[in-house]
Amino acid sequence: MHNKFKPLYPLKTQTLWLKLKSWENGRVEDQAISCLAPYEVFAALFRYRAQFDKTVLGHRGPTACEDYWGELLQSDYGKTHPVSTEADLNACKHRLVPWVWHSDGSRVFATTEYKVFSWSSQLSTFIENILNQKIYILMVPQECLTSKTLPEIMRWLKWNEEILKSRTHPELDFYLQEWEDPYRAALAGKPLASDTGFIDDSFGACFVSIMADLKEKLKIHKFPWNFHAHLLCEWCNAHTKSEILNPFDFRDEAGWLKSLVSHQEYLATVPAHRTSPLVDLPGWTIDRNVLDSLHAWWMGFAKDIAGTLMQDLSLFYCGDIDNGLQYLWWRYKAWCKQHKRRTCLKCFRPGVICYAPEDYPLLQDYVKAAHTRQLCQFLAAECIRVVEDGLDTSEYARMRASMMWHYQQHWRILHDSDLFMTASAAASAQHHGFCVLKYYQELAYWSYCEG
Numbered sequence: 452m453h454n455k456f457k458p459l460y461p462l463k464t465q466t467l468w469l470k471l472k473s474w475e476n477g478r479v480e481d482q483a484i485s486c487l488a489p490y491e492v493f494a495a496l497f498r499y500r501a502q503f504d505k506t507v508l509g510h511r512g513p514t515a516c517e518d519y520w521g522e523l524l525q526s527d528y529g530k531t532h533p534v535s536t537e538a539d540l541n542a543c544k545h546r547l548v549p550w551v552w553h554s555d556g557s558r559v560f561a562t563t564e565y566k567v568f569s570w571s572s573q574l575s576t577f578i579e580n581i582l583n584q585k586i587y588i589l590m591v592p593q594e595c596l597t598s599k600t601l602p603e604i605m606r607w608l609k610w611n612e613e614i615l616k617s618r619t620h621p622e623l624d625f626y627l628q629e630w631e632d633p634y635r636a637a638l639a640g641k642p643l644a645s646d647t648g649f650i651d652d653s654f655g656a657c658f659v660s661i662m663a664d665l666k667e668k669l670k671i672h673k674f675p676w677n678f679h680a681h682l683l684c685e686w687c688n689a690h691t692k693s694e695i696l697n698p699f700d701f702r703d704e705a706g707w708l709k710s711l712v713s714h715q716e717y718l719a720t721v722p723a724h725r726t727s728p729l730v731d732l733p734g735w736t737i738d739r740n741v742l743d744s745l746h747a748w749w750m751g752f753a754k755d756i757a758g759t760l761m762q763d764l765s766l767f768y769c770g771d772i773d774n775g776l777q778y779l780w781w782r783y784k785a786w787c788k789q790h791k792r793r794t795c796l797k798c799f800r801p802g803v804i805c806y807a808p809e810d811y812p813l814l815q816d817y818v819k820a821a822h823t824r825q826l827c828q829f830l831a832a833e834c835i836r837v838v839e840d841g842l843d844t845s846e847y848a849r850m851r852a853s854m855m856w857h858y859q860q861h862w863r864i865l866h867d868s869d870l871f872m873t874a875s876a877a878a879s880a881q882h883h884g885f886c887v888l889k890y891y892q893e894l895a896y897w898s899y900c901e902g
């Protein structure tokens with residue numbers, strides 16, 4: 452039969468067979484999943500150069516690759532990275548994109564969670580629009596996952612990774628079969644992303660980190676731990692039930708500061724069946740499990756800070772929440788106008804803060820991360836003003852202002868540092884971040900004692 456539509460090659464999917472539980476009978480069977488092979492999307496992007504420049508090279512342009520590895524290879528981690536230890540990779544590092552894997556749960560229907568995998572280039576981290584940054588790979592219904600599914604997906608991601616490192620279209624498919632598709636067969640052995648047709652000029656990529664939120668991280672790396680019991684953290688073995696190694700202990704003498712685990716120690720102590728499926732991915736160490744700062748900070752801790760401060764300041768200004776929030780809203784609008792920012796929320800009302808059963812003020816779920824951030828900036832300015840103008844010079848107010856000052860320093864450094872952070876800037880950001888947590892803990896304890 453004559454097919455009048457040419458297959459749209461660059462974004463044609465590949466089929467991956469995964470062991471999944473079926474929806475109907477719960478039996479585990481091999482099911483075909485469509486995926487966009489990252490190396491093929493990478494090659495396709497290269498044909499649309501403007502998009503490749505944006506999504507893969509970021510705003511620094513073609514020299515970004517060489518600059519990135521130059522910085523990374525000086526670090527302790529960099530010294531054991533394949534780009535450092537393998538001569539042929541090292542020789543082409545000016546053409547090698549630092550590669551990030553990402554996975555997350557996503558609710559598609561009210562009751563159905565999907566696990567979604569995507570990739571991005573570390574160089575495009577500072578592109579504002581997420582659609583230009585993270586590229587879809589595949590998604591699987593959470594309910595259908597078995598213990599075999601993730602390792603299979605990981606094996607397939609590793610296969611992609613090998614191709615990206617080789618900078619060459621593969622001769623065989625993932626199942627080591629000849630390509631059925633004539634287009635792919637014709638590409639076998641050709642460079643992935645080269646202007647001249649020579650492999651030497653082709654772009655490729657190499658792993659530097661995997662990003663996931665806490666919940667996702669536990670699943671991906673097979674940590675036998677969860678939020679309610681057992682171990683929580685692969686970096687320090689702290690867990691929420693522990694008095695000595697509690698992850699929410701931010702005092703200088705906190706136990707987990709003394710129980711930090713190196714990658715070698717992780718490998719030596721974690722039993723084989725519990726080891727992360729990434730363990731044989733060249734370049735992976737536990738330190739490359741990058742936290743998603745959007746989740747960790749703006750969707751998590753910053754919501755506590757904002758909720759608490761909105762309640763604090765409302766009560767301080769007006770004596771009650773309703774009037775206090777109105778007054779605070781009026782001040783917020785003035786602050787936004789002064790700093791040429793959009794107000795991004797329609798008003799402050801008690802519903803913006805939600806009260807947990809323990810009467811704990813927290814910013815509502817629907818307040819987006821970007822809005823939470825802006826709100827925190829405003830609240831920082833308020834807390835500092837209250838002390839500077841002498842409206843409240845109590846120790847509580849001063850410690851609160853200190854906390855928010857550290858908070859501002861922390862984010863100013865992260866914001867200004869772009870891709871390359873000096874060691875002293877990193878240490879400084881870490882110091883300020885830790886001070887925020889430390890003061891917050893002390894203030895919370897203070898409030899708790901005061902009732």
Ligand SMILES: [Zn+2]
Nearest residue numbers: 684686687689
């Ligand atoms: Zn930890």
